Amino acid sequence: MISPLITIAQALVAPGKGLLAMDESVGTCNRRLAEFGIAQTEDARRRYRALLVTAPGLSEAISGAILFDETLGQATLDGLPFVDVLHEAGIVVGIKVDTGAKALAGHPGEKVTEGLDGLRERLAHYASLGARFAKWRAVLSIGDGLPSRACILVNAHALARYAALCQEVGLVPIVEPEVLMEGEHTLAHCSDVSSEVLHQVFKQLHNQGVALDAMILKPNMVLPGLSSDVAASLDDVADATLNCLLRTVPAAVAGVAFLSGGQPAVLATARLNAMQRRNHASGSTSPVFPWPLSFSFGRALQQPALRLWAGNDAHRTLAQNALLHRARCNGAAARGEYRAAMETEGLSP
Template sequence: MGKEDLRKIALELVRDGKGILAIDESSDSMGKKFENFNISNTAENRRRFRNVLIEAEGIEEYISGVILHMETFDQRNDKNILFVESLSSRGIIPGIKLDQGLGKIEYDDVKIKATKKAKEVEENVPENVKSSVKNAGDKVVGFMKQHSEYAKNKIEEHERPLTEEEKVKEAKKYGEFIKRSSADNAEETYHEQVTRGLEDLEKTLASKKYEKAKFAKWRSVFKITKRTPTFEAIDKNCDILAQYAKLCQLHDLVPIVEPEVLFEGNFTIEEHYRVLKYVLSLLSNKLNYHDVDLDSVLFKIGFVTSGKNKASVDKESTTRLTSEAILSTIPIKVPGIVFLSGGHTCEDAIDYLRMICGLDAEINLTFSYGRALTSNAMKKWNGNDNNVEDARKVFLQDCQVSSKASKQRNLVRKG
């Protein structure tokens, strides 16, 4: 499959008025949802609920692709047809979740590395620049010492060599954000997470079991607290996302990269905006560094809001800041962005989508919802096959509403 073929798939996934259904929950995640309805968490019950959704008549009018858990590739509908084949027969593109969940980041050698890098950088900085940095203030000096590895990489990866004055400017620009990163902040940073599965990804991609998948998704998470996310967590996760994306393209899959900033927390909308913007900037740099073809990669992000435990803000601010974060960081070659509901109510997720898709845009925008599309259907189904048709009716209504909200009024068509 050539580059143009991958780009066509990417554009098809973000076709105006259609979105992606995410039903890629692990068995454990599915079990937590089943608990609310006293449904046993068995492979058969998971298959039964997937059958309710996937076999709903008419979903192809609203759904362009479906992200599936690996388990689903072996499962069949009630007519003994593989779910992936059933989807493909209706023009719905099957995709696969490839990450293997989250694990803790190891920070044992962070202090040693930071000290060594700080010394290396300081030895190569001219005296006049040292003076400029010193005069810039303690925050910048602290940033240079604690995060010299970032500063060095930022300089090396820049499109052209920076002047000495620009080096100082870069330090000032990112110092306020990065200053929270420190190996001393062990109480919070110890619990930061990195996505697992990269070591086995080549083997998974080569497996015939998943050969019918045409796109993939990989999720990393970032939690906003007083001291997190640290640069270490952002850097590690973005690098893994980029490596995953490159491997997907080498195996003829369109990669969706999902750097999710968690909704849980007590942070302001401005803090969320700064973190998301920084994460997207670094991820874009990592994608370029690993030679990922940006013509056939999709971003999956959340809406910029205040934290769940913070007073909510007006939806106009969410729309504006989400749009600004996208426009200032994501390369123009990227064919589209899909939004996750991310813990918001179904109503809020739909409203945010409708408002941002109503803006002038030069990039395709749509939804990639899981809970927002399936929670009402699960409640209606309740593990009872007698409720299947009613559950499908509710599911189709939610798909239709999301589809309508995702139609872009002022899109300059790309591709």
Template sequence: MDKIGQMQSTIERLTSTGRGILAADESYPTITRRLSDHGIESTEENRRFYRGMLASTPGIGEYISGIIFFEETLGQKNDAGVKIPEACAQQDIVPGIKVDKGLVDLPGCDGDKITQGLDNLGDRLDGYLEQGALFTKWRNVYAITDNTPSRLAIEANAEVLARYAAIVQSRGMVPMVEPEVLMDGHHDIDRCAEVTQAAQTALFDALRRYKVQLETVILKPNMVLPGKDKPRPSPEVCAAYTLDVLRRTVPAAVPSINFLSGGQTCEEATANLNAMNQADGAKPWVLSFSYSRALQNPVQAAWNGESANKPAAEKAFIKRAKLNSLARQGQYAPAMEKDD
């Protein structure tokens, strides 16, 4: 299969009906913080057991089409001795890999960040391909303050995302592009919409300049929401604002939009996704999920670092994934949260 055919095949699997993508690509500091919230030590063995469990949960392939991993996970095995990417393949789950190297300050800008990791990206991708990864993720962030994001930060980050996507497609892999407008702060929903629209407009302009094939790109955006310090809007308001921005910025050629949860509660992220899929109006893309905390938090709480709790953790994972699968189809109702 040629590179274009490989990317098209990967897209078809990732966007299959009723399924979404799990983000299990937390860096060492992030996974340490999230596990410690549940009293779990972030040892290599605990991370191996936990992420191997996510990939091997019986029946999870019905709801999860892809899993984004951190680099160390690609070389690890689950408790059955199966390499974790192979365990994914056994349930028709596409293994993916986070390839950016984190945030650094953008020189000349007060408070803006830019993502690093383009150096030697092509060589790293060759290795990830050999380990079974078929898609990748790169995250940029935009913080909303009185001074940020600057126009320079928006343009510079779009350029980096486009360069990354072009390199990834040259290897026959599918790039996921993640321009995240952070929820931190006290901005209102209109300010979030303004910044999200600016970031996505710049991104797609850059993708066109770098001749990135949009038909084999996945967009992972934030939902349009006010800052954490503000009251939470209804799912219908979130959906209306988010869809307005997407219709203004995202070409119909893009096959799938997989939202990040970005600090929303599990229930909020699911309800907001459901409202978008129920909303009227043009929606030429798949609207799905690529959640981390909003899928994993109940799993970590049930597991609690104890192997004996594996069945309970798997049950919690299946429940959360199923609810988001229903939301991806516009069939979720809050009352379902009470079902076992």
């Protein structure tokens, strides 16, 4: 018998669908509002998030939405809880449960994600409110001697403990070890670091007894650093990323949902599409890779909508259309059917 957790995990990476990451902390959300001159208030955050969750047709390309603690308890202008709105639309509700990356003692420039204290009780509470999956993000920087082995191991251990606690209370864990884009590193260097990080993460997941078919991996794409002077083509990124995953990710994992990590929205879509095309490059109906490839994007889905809304509810429809457009483009990319012309010819693949 297939467990409910496996069923949820499979639904999150259903063909042509992905996750809307709208789990920004209060501070992060306020910074993004400030970029467009929007008041940094609870009401503004609620109105913006209501715009996202009520976008008509969102479930065409979005399988799940990752919320923040504040968002899980918010409601629309009509008083409908966001959780109920998403459930009614057929979108699975998730929740970010880590409390942020803090300085790692003894390792300047490195961070460890915290939030394990009291996590079992918080997870049970979130499940009672309607959450069905959770997310924990670790961040690792590439630099001179970075990331250190200590940083990799402590974050991998925390991710595994979090994942085990999630499954204990009936939530699907999304495991997010993000190797950051900032730096001058090459594509090959990013591949080496990402491979080592993933190797240690899955070693720790095994040690903690986490069921791999009831979890989702949310990795970074393998990319050269933002300050690198060597460009990488779509094919370069697709090959490097997928080769990295094939070396490190067990076939039992329910799915891989890439993070966008600050990439330009259209470029993140094109890179996902290039990877998915590799998945059927042989022309066979059977995928080359053992796990579904999907997306879990935040800014790469939201930013165009936020720019159009700019705090003015008269622009809600325009903003929602922008969100739906990006969601549909990424849904097409998750099937390997995205075309650059879609950016100008309309909303449908």
